[in-house]
Amino acid sequence: MLNVPSQAFPAPGSQQRVASQGRSKVPLKQGRSLMDWIRLTRSGKDLTGLKGRLIDVTEEELKTHNKKDDCWICIRGLVYNVSPYMEYHPGGEDELMRAAGADGTDLFNEVHRWVNYESMLKECLVGRMAVKPAALKGMRPKSQVTDTLPREGPSSPSYDWFQTESSVTIVIYTKQKNINLDSVIVDLQDDSLRAEVVIKDQSYLIHIELSHEVQENISVRVIENVGKVDIVLQKRENIPWKCLGQPLEKHDSFIPKKDTGLYYRKCQLISKEYVTHDTRLFCLMLPPSTHLQVPVGHHVYLMLSVTGAEIVKPYTPVSESLLSDFKEPVFPPNKYIYFLIKIYPDGLFTPELDRLQIGDFVSVSSPEGNFKLSKLQEVEDLFLLAAGTGFTPMVNILKYSLTSVSSLRKVKLMFFNKTEDDIIWRCQLEKLAFKDKRFDIEFVLSTPSSEWNGKRGHVSPALLSEFLERSLENSRVFLCICGPTPFTDEGIRLLHDLNFSTDEIHGFTA
Ligand code: FAD
Ligand code: NAP
Numbered sequence: 001m002l003n004v005p006s007q008a009f010p011a012p013g014s015q016q017r018v019a020s021q022g023r024s025k026v027p028l029k030q031g032r033s034l035m036d037w038i039r040l041t042r043s044g045k046d047l048t049g050l051k052g053r054l055i056d057v058t059e060e061e062l063k064t065h066n067k068k069d070d071c072w073i074c075i076r077g078l079v080y081n082v083s084p085y086m087e088y089h090p091g092g093e094d095e096l097m098r099a100a101g102a103d104g105t106d107l108f109n110e111v112h113r114w115v116n117y118e119s120m121l122k123e124c125l126v127g128r129m130a131v132k133p134a135a136l137k138g139m140r141p142k143s144q145v146t147d148t149l150p151r152e153g154p155s156s157p158s159y160d161w162f163q164t165e166s167s168v169t170i171v172i173y174t175k176q177k178n179i180n181l182d183s184v185i186v187d188l189q190d191d192s193l194r195a196e197v198v199i200k201d202q203s204y205l206i207h208i209e210l211s212h213e214v215q216e217n218i219s220v221r222v223i224e225n226v227g228k229v230d231i232v233l234q235k236r237e238n239i240p241w242k243c244l245g246q247p248l249e250k251h252d253s254f255i256p257k258k259d260t261g262l263y264y265r266k267c268q269l270i271s272k273e274y275v276t277h278d279t280r281l282f283c284l285m286l287p288p289s290t291h292l293q294v295p296v297g298h299h300v301y302l303m304l305s306v307t308g309a310e311i312v313k314p315y316t317p318v319s320e321s322l323l324s325d326f327k328e329p330v331f332p333p334n335k336y337i338y339f340l341i342k343i344y345p346d347g348l349f350t351p352e353l354d355r356l357q358i359g360d361f362v363s364v365s366s367p368e369g370n371f372k373l374s375k376l377q378e379v380e381d382l383f384l385l386a387a388g389t390g391f392t393p394m395v396n397i398l399k400y401s402l403t404s405v406s407s408l409r410k411v412k413l414m415f416f417n418k419t420e421d422d423i424i425w426r427c428q429l430e431k432l433a434f435k436d437k438r439f440d441i442e443f444v445l446s447t448p449s450s451e452w453n454g455k456r457g458h459v460s461p462a463l464l465s466e467f468l469e470r471s472l473e474n475s476r477v478f479l480c481i482c483g484p485t486p487f488t489d490e491g492i493r494l495l496h497d498l499n500f501s502t503d504e505i506h507g508f509t510a
Pocket of ligand 2: 299316342387388389390391392393416417418422445446447458459482483484485486487490508509510
């Protein structure tokens with residue numbers, strides 16, 4: 001990943017070894033960390049060899065730059081000379097070389113589409129591809145965009161709009177059932193409206209520069225059984241509109257979600273609460289002109305500028321509290337996102353986040369993730385294994401299953417930490433277990449004090465076989481596991497040894 005700090009990072013066995021499925025990282029040389037890269041890009045050194053000129057690159061020319069010491073790669077229509085970056089790339093030189101002299105957009109999207117390469121590689125920008133529509137994925141200038149991009153088949157979504165004296169309603173016909181408010185993401189920035197409806201692995205996009213000004217509060221309604229989405233805008237002036245507006249990039253297109261690019265909006269820090277000695281509960285407020293709900297088990301990316309470079313890291317929203325069914329939320333729901341975030345004093349991102357003042361802004365991406373809520377349907381026994389902040393995806397899974405899965409008999413959480421002081425929301429977990437007899441919690445500590453009477457050690461066959469006791473012999477079971485990557489990998493291996501099938505396990509990885 002472009003912006004994971006390095007110097008043999010993550011060190012072998014490091015708990016921070018966050019690798020995406022099947023990807024490994026390579027040890028990097030001394031002096032080749034992300035901070036070293038940022039320093040190099042700030043040094044004023046000519047990293048493209050073009051002395052600051054930007055050129056139009058033909059496909060033929062691109063192909064000739066295919067060697068380690070002369071390596072150009074095209075990402076989403078822009079061409080970068082990545083040779084100076086080779087030694088700093090945590091995925092290794094060989095991974096970059098897979099796209100040498102070619103269009104690496106698909107490879108990039110596959111591996112880390114969330115990485116802000118525009119910021120990381122801006123000093124390596126050679127220019128853009130000389131016009132060749134197929135290569136200009138997502139980079140078409142506004143003037144070239146029509147609202148008739150090819151879409152797939154008669155079941156593709158479509159849209160229409162109507163107005164009253166004071167409002168404009170955009171209606172999206174998804175032609176799919178099971179669309180809910182989580183599937184719809186709407187942002188209004190200045191006069192440009194971007195709406196995305198996520199339908200399985202595809203996204204339907206509406207992207208328009210509105211013809212007239214509207215008020216910043218928008219509302220979204222979904223009629224689930226017919227898959228219809230209404231986006232209601234309030235006019236600033238009560239005058240009739242002749243047209244909705246001008247189409248912008250990818251307007252009215254139905255494309256694979258991975259090709260949409262990650263969209264960020266600025267959210268304001270509203271509160272920060274100390275949860276443990278190193279973990280805080282951050283509350284961010286979405287702009288009034290945004291509709292965004294993060295599905296259970298999904299995460300977002302937070303982006304901050306660190307010494308001038310935009311750094312992005314993934315975080316999993318949680319609810320404000322495990323017990324919020326029993327208390328009034330402090331803020332109205334849906335406009336606020338909460339995160340439990342551990343601050344690593346020597347980390348790259350979290351100290352910056354911790355330094356933010358109330359009222360400061362952080363950019364928050366649209367949700368990502370592959371957890372399927374349908375896996376919880378009809379489950380009878382749910383087992384959750386979490387280590388450290390790997391607890392975060394469990395929060396909403398736990399709340400959802402206790403409130404919405406009627407078949408549920410038992411939920412058990414085994415929570416691994418180093419010491420008692422590291423346990424996030426211990427008191428809330430104990431209260432919840434007391435209030436709801438279906439829920440049980442077991443804490444396991446790897447470096448407990450001498451007073452600790454509970455379980456100790458690491459995830460192991462002995463701990464698991466005792467913990468994974470079903471409520472009925474053949475109950476429908478589901479297991480979730482999240483924590484440092486080696487913990488998750490080892491846990492999944494042990495669960496397979498205990499005869500749980502791949503279908504019954506969800507491992508949260510990067
Ligand atoms: P980093 O700079 O990544 O450093 C972290 C630690 O690694 C530090 O102790 C640092 O000293 C050490 N380190 C750095 N470089 C090296 C090196 N060369 N060798 C050895 N060690 C090194 N975290 C949360 O707190 N809450 C969440 O909700 C959450 N959700 C996540 C969701 C997903 C999908 C994923 C993949 C991760 C999630 N994380 C979450 C982790 C988060 O993304 C960051 O990895 C974490 O916050 C650390 O970021 P950082 O930049 O501050 O630290
Ligand atoms: P931590 O406090 O360092 O560790 C928590 C517990 O896990 C400790 O008991 C630790 O034991 C144990 N552990 C560490 N490595 C292990 C291994 N190889 N095998 C077995 N047990 C191991 O954890 P943290 O700092 O909070 O880190 C949480 C991790 O979860 C981060 O890597 C983060 O990226 C990840 N995370 C992922 C997601 C996701 O959705 N993918 C979401 C949230 C968090 P020791 O005392 O021996 O270290």
